[in-house]
Amino acid sequence: MTQSSKRFISLLCMALLGVGFYAGISSTSQDMLSTLDTYLDQTQAYDLQIQSTLGLSKSDVASLEKLADIDSVQGIYAKDALIEPAVPQKTATKNDETAIAKVMGLPQKRNQLTLVKGRLPQKDSEIVVEAGYLTKNKVKIGESIKMTDPELTQSTFKIVGTVKSPLYFSKVHRGTTTLGDGKIDYFMYVKSSVFKQEVYSAIALTVKGAKQEMTSQTVYLDKISAAKKEVERIKRAQEKQRFETVYADDLTPAALASGQVKRDSLPPAKWYITDRQDDAGYKDFIDATKSIAKVGRVFPVVFYVIAVLISLVSMARMVEEDRSEIGTLKALGFSNAAIALKYVLFSLVATLVGGVIGMVIGLNLIPRLIWNIYTTLFAIPKFIVLFQPGYCLTGLAIALICICGGALIAVYRELIYTPSILMRPKAPKAGKRILLEYVPIMWNRFSFSNKIVMRNLFRYKTRATVTILGIAGCTALILAGFGLKDAITDIVNYQYDHVFRYDKLVALKASTDDKTLLNALSQDEQIAHIANISMATKEVSSHGKAYDVTVVVPDDRTTFKQVISLNDINQDKQVVPLTGNQAIVSQKLAKLLKVKEKDTITFKDNRDQTHQIKVGKIVENYIQNYVYLPKSVSQDIFGTYETNIIAIKLKDKLSAQADQKFDAALMTHPSVANVINSKTTVTMINDTMTSLNLVVLILIVSSAILAFVVMYNLATINISERKREIATLKVLGFYHQETDAYITKENTIFTLVGIILGLISGVYLCHFIISTCETDTLMFVSHVNTISFVFATSLTVSFTLIVNIITHFSLKKIDMIDALKNIE
Template sequence: MNKRALWKDIFREIGHTKARFISIFAIIMLGVCFFSGIKAAGPDMLDTAGSFYRETRLMDLKVQSTYGLTEDDIALLKDVPEVDEVQPGYNADVFAGDNGVILKVYSYNNDKPLNQYRLMDGHLPESSGEIVLDDVLAGEYALGDKVVFTGNGTDADLAESFGKLEYTVVGFVRSPQFIEKSNRGTSTIGKGTADAFAAIPASDFKLPVYTEAYLSFKDTAGVKAYSAEYESLMAQHTKAVEQAMSGVPEARLAELRSEGEAELATGRAELAATEQQIAKAARQLAALELPKIYVTDRNTNPGYAEYKDNADRLSAIASVFPVFFFLIAALVSLTTMTRMVEEHRLQIGTLKALGYGNSDIMAKFLVYGTLASLAGSAVGLAVGFSLLPAIIFNAYSSLYNLPDLIKSFYPSYSIISVIVALVCTTLTAWFAARVELRGNASVLMRPKAPKSGQRIILERITFAWKRLSFVQKVTARNLFRYKQRMFMTVFGVAGCTALILTGFGLKDSIASIAPQQFGVIMKYDALVALHTDASAAAQESYKQLISGESAITGTLDAAQETMTARAQGVNDQDVNLFIPESIDTLSDFVELRDRVSGEAQKLTDEGAVISEKLAKLYGLEPGDTLTLVDNKNESFDINVTGITENYVMHYAYMTPVYYSSVFGKEAVFNTSLLNYNAQDSAWEDRFGEKLTGNERVAATSFSSSVGTAFDETMKSMDVVTLVLIVSAAALAFVVLYNLTNINVSERIRELSTIKVLGFYDNEVTMYIYRENILLTLLGIAAGSGLGIVLHSFVLQTAELDATMFAPIIKWPSYIYAALLTMVFSGIVMAFMHMKLKRIHMIEALKSVE
């Protein structure tokens, strides 16, 4: 067969079998679209953020000191190897007038290159007295409004920090340091968290030393953010900066003491100071401690690390779901191509009789499948790379302040998609044609002999068989007569139902994390971080503050510190040690229990109770040993006595006695857990302000806000699960249409016969529908079981190291999955009804002879 004739025959075949070609095209398009789109979403998100960081020159490292940074410190930082820019600056926390808004105010210089602001409206500060505000305040302030800085009711004198306290709003901006819309970090005033940031000219600050310094490095300029290479470079640079600043605390402390002693020695009467003031200054001088240097990278910026976690979740899901899409696509394609080859038995036999070789005859089917596959792949890639990442990114845009998505073309994903698609169609076409071509020409030129009738299993159950009507008996015989099609339909429907159920189940699992973690397990209402070196007066003041609040129903002091779990072959994990001062009241604040049995886990002096995800990662069971490493790289072995239900972060709970026996020191109770019966958020704000103003309190967090923030973050996954459900539902429609169409095509003579015998159109349709309905119900039942397994597998794959999804599927999800499948089955049956009505009985009943 020459090429021209071959192509004419192929296009003629496509024209005659549009429904078949479109169905193969559609199922390949869905699989490729879903795979490429979900796979590209994560990298596109990271690329968009990385480009934004490069454009705004987000710092690589931030250096802070409890006593500030001097010009000498800045000079030391400039000598760090590979350093590019060192940008010192100031910041302070203030109230914006009387409206309670807590601003984190930063200094701004036109010539400073790092952490550039993205201007949304107005202009950047150009002269003294001008201020730009966080874009989140655009609804509360307008250009030209006045902002007055106020304190928090303590002795702090803002006049010592700022040259002026009233500023004119000249613009609204976004910062690469705060890509998350709802989080502006901690605050030293008010409720302990900042509401927004602002920037004023550096000349309006009056601080004697810098509060921070931002660093960028030459070797990170061309490295992608979030990449392993970037993280490795940051680890190296962090060590280099820490080494360069290693002698600074001692020198700074000596300098401050020298200055203080010199001032006292020159005599305070010159400054008109009272003896009481002089004594106070002397006490403050004596209380000076060694300052601490903090070197932090981008991961401490609100939302930075979490954004990557969200992208990683997408990548993890993209590694699982498309496999099932392509498996079902391969199954349906095999059935479709097999049917196509069987329909061409006469043509194949004729060509063989005329002397054509197997390869020439097979070429038609291979090209047919390849064309459908390549066309479906091309459309799937175009839609997948452009549409799905945009949909997913738009869902996350409600959480993050980032520019428009940067879409990229990924050759690797494209090649994988096309290869898999060709395997699903071209390879199945080759397999189906190869089986048929084994016969000789004389056999192929005659139709296949019908299968001989046999008694089915149900007939042997006589008491049940006798009670069936004639129509029911016919339906049962037809189902078992076409066993291959029966199993194909059940398996195809089961696969689609399983995918839909997994989508709904994933939504259930994600939605259950926040209420379980921050309501059932973590029962406390607030966590207060305490200064362990606070004076006796500050401690007494804190006690009075707590006892004076009638809403508080219970308190528990606890020691908390973070260590690193380490084992060969497992990523290092941060583990929060939790040592309650009182074991007896722990259950009022934290629930320790086995997730499956619900059995309470008791703390003993023999070991620690660790969180479930930590135990899974390291393969631990009660009686095993967990190795923890402190910040000095010293290792400690912890005996595991129990495993407790937990969904966010890793914990190790232990008694003060066991802590002392392992670490050789007494536990320092640096946090206080509070329970209260006040449900008013305004009360929480007022109480948080009181706590933050207390000298003993370092920071405060309320479970309500933590749970809500986490829940909002996880809700962004709803769109992802919606994409999964819609894609799976579309796949279900294509699969059902394809299999039903094949069913009708295979039995066209049978259906024509019963039409000739006087069956009405509705009766002919129901002749097929009864089988489809029964097979669909069987598929839904099997798919529900398969969905549970697939859901569990997806959870294990998509989970991050520090998070465990609740392994549950709520009963409405089973109903939704079943209803969706039934709806699509009904739509397909409606299409088939129209096709059955158009059957040409005489033409279909013509014999080959």
């Protein structure tokens, strides 16, 4: 180990990188999931949540408590309210009049708060807020805020602390509202006695046995599904009971007989049963863990392949240097196993030491780095790093097989010879005429030293092949990392530039007349196009697989194509019309369902009856899954058509302030339930994608470190193999610069060939990783930008230059007398 310290350190670094990267990136997903699960368990977060159009009563709570699968039930008071500081802050980042908060009653047992600063409210006039409200509005604990809502007993509240809530651990998603611009800005908590309302806004439920399971995993989801079915069995009875209670005065026999009131005209009581999967922030978190896990399955494979290659060459050189010693040992009667043990122990110790160091660094550093990236999106108090023995032992086992296996192969390739052959020095490789020598026009133009370099390139074929493959592999890894970054970055731009061309989606209230709104929109000079659309989530299936997708049905095809482009993926993205009696399916959904044009997909209507529709075209789409149906086809399947969305395309882009006023004006209309602003959606998606980009950056850095280790290791082996040759050149009078060129020219040529092969293979590796890492609702843009090729090439070239500088000093240290001593 001391005599071959560089080789030992090289193997150690290979094991460190391989095991550390594999264990670190593989455990990150599980650490993040465990962190979320622990946080939700500690705060007693809901498993199911129920909301109703007419509120929820204590009778509903009592009925839910009787269900066998339900562990606990808690009513929630909540209101959306306009907020403003009691003393206006001139430096506030948002207009006070449009700031909207979700105000909730302090939880009793479920959805418990984490106190960050200060204390919880003890009086009706006190409130706790999220930290973001203080920082964005430059307000301090102890100051007051005003809240406009007639259903609250107080209008002015003193801020007594900041909290974190398991309902809002996502910093991006705060939900929607019918107030202001339709977007909730902050969450706040007051005492439940502050609310005047007699009924609950929502009911939170926990499921028996769910807490013991890992959230989002199959066993947990099965328990939630069973509990949800049990809740649905009492749903209709409770809806009917609530309807009768609310409209008791209107439903008297006298009122009904007079004809003044009709039962069907009264707004119904409708329950909405949701679980954690329906929360956008929760779904983003789970999708992030899945993406990281998928990346962790692909990148380490390439790491280990390169490790095998380098380890084999490194150990082969070590065995060759000890050739005469091995022959002597065999002659003295030592067994092949005893002789091989030395080299196995050498590689074993290097692998174990490197592997253990890699485990420690990988398990602690990589998950924390990635988590620090995601803290910009998620507010969870404490990150939990678990010791994952499975990943560690698997990573170490692979490294031992790769590196120690390479050592065994190398030593047994020599042990097959007899002692007499081994004790003689190995004959140097014979020089041969190369193909270029048969082309005098080119060959005669080379200088003497360049001719030597060209002959040496083909003289040491194994070393040349390994060097080229090593550099190609590392370049491919680096390019794949940059390519993955390109794919992630571009999906938002492609979705909202190529497919969705609208600027606003206006969600309409159920059973309302939208003619007045349409007239107002058609006369607005800021609007270029409007389109009436029906959007609903439906189940679609094919080949035994079923998915919930958004079904889009336009009222008019002419206006529809102005706001959404249906670009055929099989015809160079040409826009296709929504005609005939066929469905148009988004690209990712077609891939999931394994359908092509002219195949059929199956819909379920509201009565659970199935309808088969032929796939007309498959169109470009990158975020979520969509099926587009003509109006007549939708009516045949689902019954009557009803517009519930109006898509708006503006003539010009509005400033942030003007955009906000436009949304706020829309929200004042009685038909409007919500306004979805494309700018807001793009910002939220970009925030998520930026975090994933930074994860990819870690992959690129790791690949770059591997590239440097590989190139340095190969350069060291090259010098050790040719010490006598280099010493001879020095004795013959070659200057340092000429001796350097003798080696560095070879490195440069190998690097150029390796880069070319690496860039080609990197494109394919990138496409493979992209197809592996995609989630069910994302379709990455499978391309690599030109600048990524430049970056990957520049990194590899810069490492070559660094290695050449190191080589220069290594060549200067060669002792000519010692190197030229007779081996005998």
